[in-house]
Amino acid sequence: MSVVIALAGNPNAGKTTLFNELTGARQQVGNYPGVTVEKKQGICVSEAGTFEIIDLPGTYSLTAYSLEEVVARDYLVNEKPDMVVNIVDASNLERNLYLSVQFMEMGIPVCLALNMMDVAQKRGIEIDVDRLSELLGIPVVPMVARTGKGKKELLAQVAKGIDKPASPLFISYGQDIDKALDEMEEIIEENHFLTDIYPARWVGLKYFENDTQILELGATRDQETADKLMDIGEKLQRHMSATLDVHPEGMIADQRYGFINSVLKQNVIRFAYDRNRLQRSDQIDKVLTNRFLGPLIMVGVLAALYQFTFTYSALPVEWVDGIFGWISGVTDAVLPDGLLKSMIVSGIIDGVGGVMGFVPLIMFMFLGISFIEDSGYLARMAFMLDRVFRIFGLHGSSVMAFIVSGGIAGGCAVPGVMAARTLKSPRERLATLLTVPFMNCGAKLPVYALLIAAFFPKKQAMIMVLLTLISWIGALLVAKLLRTTVIRGESTPFVMELPPYRFPTLKGLWIHTWERTWQYMKKAGTVILGISILLWAMMTFPGLDDTTTAQFESRRTAITDAVTADVLKEIETVDNAAELSPEARKLKDALAGIDGQQAQTRLENSVAGRMGKALEKISYLAGFDWRTNIALVGGFAAKEVVVSTLGTAYSLGDVDPESTDSLGERLAKAPGWGPVTAFALMIFTIFYAPCFVTVVCIARETGSWKWAAFSVGFNTVLAFVLSVLTYQVGSLLVN
Known part of the structure; x- marks a missing residue:
């Protein structure tokens, strides 16, 4: 049985390049069920094993702001792949890690593919990969997807990490949000509210972020519990607007970036020269x-x-x-x-x-x-x-x-x-x-x-x-x-x-x-x-009626009756028109002209021909x-x-049935x-x-x-x- 890997990442991080490098020609392209977002999947056979690769839509977040984000999140939750390989642009590490943090908050097993290391080096960016892996608690593999560098190491890390359970990442969002989250978490776990799908703390975060999909799903499952969570969320929003002039979702984003910055500042990233160069x-x-x-x-x-x-x-x-x-x-x-x-x-x-x-x-x-x-x-x-x-x-x-x-x-x-x-x-x-x-x-x-x-x-x-x-x-x-x-x-x-x-x-x-x-x-x-x-x-269809057909036949008969039997025999036996006598060539051209006129009359009389003729009154x-x-x-x-x-x-x-013109x-x-x-x-x-x-x-x-x-x-x-x-x-x- 093959291991299922989901490739995820921001647009332009090199996700599709890595997918092509891993799967080559062994790809299938279709749509996700019920939506028109493209679904790509393929097979990767390597020394580390056989992997089924799913290329998720490029997204910056797992909050349901767009169809791509909903599709990516639904796949991860419903299909539960063995591992998510999060492709990260090494030259834009801070921004790209925002999505990584959200995967980790969901408790999904993640391996970080640190792509475009060559670009980062050209920009004078040096990354301590081991230190980053240690601080995040997940495997991190440096690579250059477009050349295939690091591909073997990535697959080896995936094969090694698929049996290791992942725990949801805990980030402090400040005293106000953390207190409200604790209250929400207790209610969610007590009522088993969506806990069969998502971690309790993560569900609370989605209520603060006004995630439409989660709000609708919660209301469908348990309206009473959903109302309690909404009340806590609205109360927090009023409090933060009055005291800090911010919304909870803005504070959550700030705190996530704060967590990322705290990681990167621990000697993870260095610049060989001026960043503004x-x-x-x-x-x-x-x-x-x-x-x-x-x-x-x-x-x-x-x-x-x-x-x-x-x-x-x-x-x-x-x-x-x-x-x-x-x-x-x-x-x-x-x-x-x-x-x-x-x-x-x-x-x-x-x-x-x-x-x-x-x-x-x-x-x-x-x-x-x-x-x-x-x-x-x-x-x-x-x-x-x-x-x-x-x-x-x-x-x-x-x-x-x-x-x-x-x-x-x-x-x-x-x-x-x-x-x-x-x-x-x-x-x-x-x-x-x-x-x-x-x-x-x-x-x-x-x-x-x-x-x-x-x-x-x-x-x-x-x-x-x-x-x-x-x-x-x-x-x-x-x-x-x-x-x-x-x-x-x-x-x-x-x-x-x-x-x-x-x-x-x-x-x-x-x-x-x-x-x-x-x-x-x-x-x-x-x-x-x-x-x-x-x-x-x-x-x-419907073709020509008997009377019209008979008229064309009579025209053919009149022409053939006017020539000798030798000329008729010559037309039947000689294939090359250049070898025909002048009389035979003239007869053949005349018969071909009648055939073409009959074909055109038949086309004009057809259903499509009548439609075309009717439209010709204005299309001319x-x-x-x-x-x-x-x-x-x-x-x-x-x-x-x-x-x-x-x-x-x-x-x-065609006026000339034997024509080979394009x-x-x-x-x-x-x-x-x-x-x-x-x-x-x-x-x-x-x-x-x-x-x-x-x-x-x-x-x-x-x-x-x-x-x-x-x-x-x-x-x-x-x-x-x-x-x-x-x-x-x-x-x-x-x-």
Whole structure:
């Protein structure tokens, strides 16, 4: 039986790096039951034994102020792992130990992983690890997670300490709080109030800290005892407010930091030189976060990212397109004509293949984003953008929600909506989750990649930067509109931590890139496959009636009757069109034209075709024909479907059934398509309704379908107006 280890720590302490180092490729990613917080778990096999590793959400505290804190605490209490490995940033020891103290107060077995020792040494910080371990009474292991240094020692300490019982840490919080805590503790133990889950003293502390989850749980278990504890808490609060002008929770935090300081001052930490000396990260930040240079450098970084992505992914994308083209050709040759062949070739291969063809591009994009994120620069981008966000009525924490949603490119609106939970102001949270769908998520990238490659092949990076700027500007303007109309209110201040710059490890980059790419591929093989087949059915049925079919047959008969039997035989026996005689080639082209016209008529007569034709009465203003309309309707389910549906639509209605052109080449040759139409479609894709999963998520986060419906309706109207303006103005300029 494997030992269960929970990894916990502050954000940016290196927790995920250690998780990747311990588990490698033996990872599973899912969600905790009932919530959307990501759950990572993996297996570590070492000389010290086999360990099951759980990567808890990054958190600064165990008080239920955020969903991440609730999830981390619930896991520790309910699942009771054998050991908690608390990853601590050695260069910021005082702040990081605040969480460690809370683990110890709960009586949880803890091992301290003193990470980033190399950074601490560069900053002139010397830590007496043995002395720290002695004073805290828990094992402490120095390490550098990104290189794997200290990994063996950590696992050895964990294996050695799992059978040792841990006692709750006792901290004095001052005479007033200690006296009230003693009174609470007696009541809690006497009534067995939550003592089956938590230590009695810890429960009392949570009542002083107004921990919502504990207060609700206590009221559910024993209302009478809960009321007694609330009375003691309120009495203490009134007394401390009157005598010291502080709240109990503030005093508790101060005393915890006082305990930490008392430990560190006992020759645990020394500084080799002046603590105020400007460190390397600070020196770099003087340039990269400069008020004037910073934004220019940020745009340059984005341009470099897109240039890297489009340049190096071009050949792999071509290879994947070729593979799916070959599969389509083989399937077309092997299967007999009929609905099954149509579904497999047009519905599955052309549909899913259109999305899977962009896997190399997505992978390169995620690789670049992972580098920016792991290096610490992503946090600087959030810091710089906070200045802008405040102008538009948003909070600095909204920046991370935007970036997670695809602010650079390649994210997802669902976790972006979830990330808005960190905002304490309901108005700022609502404005954020209503505007994050405008970001260029991974689902939109295939649409952009298809159209940019087909119509802007020499300006790919520039167009991508432009689309990114448009999505951000549009989101901020809409946020300003919302914050000055339907969700008015004051903005709240923003404080965030800037992690030190680090050079990412190849292993970490590979794991982050592969995780995100695999999620994209899995979606293409499940959701997109199902939607592609459904849309194929909508584009195939009810088909043509007997009269129309007979008309096409009579046209074929009239053409074939006008030629000799030798010409007909030549068409049937000669495969290579170049070897045909002029008469045979002319006949074959004529028959192919009729086949294409019949396929297009069948597509127009289908359920999807009729919907597309009906919408064309207004969509022509934006340059969208009925086939594009079908794709955009499908995009309401998932934005990747836009590409797969265009692939299916242009396959079913192809004027040349033997054509092996890629979808981009077909669009470039299709009537009505051009750079202006393509750009208008990209503008529409940026702003129109979020995908169905995001809409459900918005409804769940806001607690109302009203805001979800608003997001669908408002976004679609806005997208249509902007795409019409783009097409009409662009057409005037071109002409």
